[in-house]
Amino acid sequence: MLDSENFIDDIDYLADYYSWTDDDLADVMEQIVANPDEMGRYWIHLAAAHRAGYQQTRENNFMRLGQWLQLQEGV
Numbered sequence: 001m002l003d004s005e006n007f008i009d010d011i012d013y014l015a016d017y018y019s020w021t022d023d024d025l026a027d028v029m030e031q032i033v034a035n036p037d038e039m040g041r042y043w044i045h046l047a048a049a050h051r052a053g054y055q056q057t058r059e060n061n062f063m064r065l066g067q068w069l070q071l072q073e074g075v
Helices: 005-017 022-032 036-051 065-073
Strands: none
Touching: 005 022, 005 036, 022 036, 036 065
């Protein structure tokens, strides 16, 4: 999973979306190495959610990812 081209694309997408610095990216990679299953899933879900329209805005009270994913299940 974590070595797949799709996963690398997801990390690249998020790095661009959030304008991550090299230090930010290094921190993300450290998180993934320390806990690959949980953090790998988190970053994959976050990238997919952003591609599907997820945003944290004042209008949605800065909705958390988990809440947004639950709302999508009802769609």
